[in-house]
Amino acid sequence: MQKLNWRRIVLKVGSALIAPDQDGCRSRYILTIAQFIVRCRARGIEVILVSSGSVAAGSHLFPSDQPRSVVLKKAMAAAGQTEMIAMWDRFFDFPSAQLLLTHGDLRDRERYQSIRETVFTLLEHGVLPIINENDAVTTDDLKVGDNDNLSAMVAAAADADALLIFSDVDGLYDKNPNLHDDAVLLPEIKSIDDSIYAMAGCATSAVGTGGMKTKIEAAEKATSHGIATYIINGFKEETFNRLLEGDNPGTIFLPYEKPMQDSVHWMTHTANEQGEVVVDGTFDESIEGETGIIRGDEIVEVHGEFAIGDTILVRSEDGTRLAKATANYSSCLLNFIADNEQSEFSEKMQDSIGPVISEKDIALLEKS
Numbered sequence: 001m002q003k004l005n006w007r008r009i010v011l012k013v014g015s016a017l018i019a020p021d022q023d024g025c026r027s028r029y030i031l032t033i034a035q036f037i038v039r040c041r042a043r044g045i046e047v048i049l050v051s052s053g054s055v056a057a058g059s060h061l062f063p064s065d066q067p068r069s070v071v072l073k074k075a076m077a078a079a080g081q082t083e084m085i086a087m088w089d090r091f092f093d094f095p096s097a098q099l100l101l102t103h104g105d106l107r108d109r110e111r112y113q114s115i116r117e118t119v120f121t122l123l124e125h126g127v128l129p130i131i132n133e134n135d136a137v138t139t140d141d142l143k144v145g146d147n148d149n150l151s152a153m154v155a156a157a158a159d160a161d162a163l164l165i166f167s168d169v170d171g172l173y174d175k176n177p178n179l180h181d182d183a184v185l186l187p188e189i190k191s192i193d194d195s196i197y198a199m200a201g202c203a204t205s206a207v208g209t210g211g212m213k214t215k216i217e218a219a220e221k222a223t224s225h226g227i228a229t230y231i232i233n234g235f236k237e238e239t240f241n242r243l244l245e246g247d248n249p250g251t252i253f254l255p256y257e258k259p260m261q262d263s264v265h266w267m268t269h270t271a272n273e274q275g276e277v278v279v280d281g282t283f284d285e286s287i288e289g290e291t292g293i294i295r296g297d298e299i300v301e302v303h304g305e306f307a308i309g310d311t312i313l314v315r316s317e318d319g320t321r322l323a324k325a326t327a328n329y330s331s332c333l334l335n336f337i338a339d340n341e342q343s344e345f346s347e348k349m350q351d352s353i354g355p356v357i358s359e360k361d362i363a364l365l366e367k368s
């Protein structure tokens with residue numbers, strides 16, 4: 001048995017635990033999770049809750065004979081969210097706060113910092129943050145799409161020590177246990193590679209989103225930030241006692257020994273690129289030991305429109321994704337420099353602005 005040394009944790013609760021009968025919220029499983037939250041807080045552990053279930057909670061308010069269009073699901077989410085938050089809030093004798101986020105919020109560095117500040121202030125004042133995706137307003141471009149990945153982004157933003165994903169299954173199996181009787185539970189995953197993803201199947205419940213694939217993606221995001229990630233069965237009461245005893249009741253994904261620096265992690269796992277620059281073969285050498293990298297003469301092409309401070313992808317001519325980085329130039333200026341690389345004006349401008357990207361604002365991507 002290990003000593004529990006969590007300072008701050010993120011709990012992610014799946015839809016099947018909120019609305020198991022798909023007929024509004026039920027306290028059946030949530031009550032035990034609420035007690036777990038109370039017990040963690042009593043031990044001085046700060047808790048952030050990421051709760052799914054708004055669509056599942058709101059679906060009973062709409063006709064069941066209509067096809068579930070995107071618009072109808074947004075309406076279900078808007079209506080179900082109030083019911084779900086009201087239910088959580090009823091269980092606690094401390095205040096809670098609702099934060100509804102989209103990927104559009106998290107991938108914008110300023111809004112990301114603003115979310116962090118709000119979460120830290122809530123925690124400082126003993127308020128329980130309850131987070132969900134803002135399903136009622138998201139579009140394909142703006143959404144994270146599943147709360148497993150959202151909870152990992154939140155855990156990274158909040159500098160959590162552990163991410164606990166409560167689901168309807170005991171943990172990660174070598175294949176979907178709901179479809180294969182001989183599936184074997186994997187208690188500990190040291191590193192995530194393609195063989196781990198190959199085990200993951202889709203959700204088989206009527207209310208889940210993403211199944212195991214999005215949980216492994218979440219574990220990858222969180223562990224690379226140094227956050228231990230658990231997939232655990234929220235249906236089973238003994239789970240919670242075992243967790244508090246420092247035991248692993250499901251699957252634990254071990255954190256990286258050398259986690260990524262926060263800004264690099266954000267760029268790799270949360271930000272998405274607004275445009276890209278294609279560089280010639282000298283990129284690899286230019287990274288080494290430099291304080292800033294890529295000059296105009298190394299750029300072969302510029303794609304998309306981006307402003308100074310936006311995240312861009314650096315790619316090689318053969319299509320390899322080399323790095324994500326913060327642009328020190330707008331796409332407009334880079335196009336000008338690329339077209340006029342020999343001109344004195346272009347040279348002077350680069351001397352005064354400096355390199356296209358700086359070493360402190362770059363996240364090298366694994367070559368695949």
Ligand SMILES: Nc1ncnc2c1ncn2[C@@H]1O[C@H](COP(=O)(O)OP(=O)(O)O)[C@@H](O)[C@H]1O
Pocket residue numbers: 013014015016052166167168169171172173174175176177178199200201202203204205207208209210211212
């Ligand atoms: N290798 C696997 N191990 C465990 N569960 C798996 C696996 N592959 C697919 N699944 C499915 O993933 C489901 C959990 O994901 P999901 O339904 O999205 O839950 P939640 O609503 O908690 O996010 C399980 O009920 C199971 O059907």
Ligand SMILES: N[C@@H](CCC(=O)OP(=O)(O)O)C(=O)O
Pocket residue numbers: 013014015016051052053054055056077132133135145146147148207208209210211
């Ligand atoms: N944001 C959605 C949940 C999306 C989601 O990831 O659901 P789940 O797989 O049950 O965690 C909702 O509140 O209905």
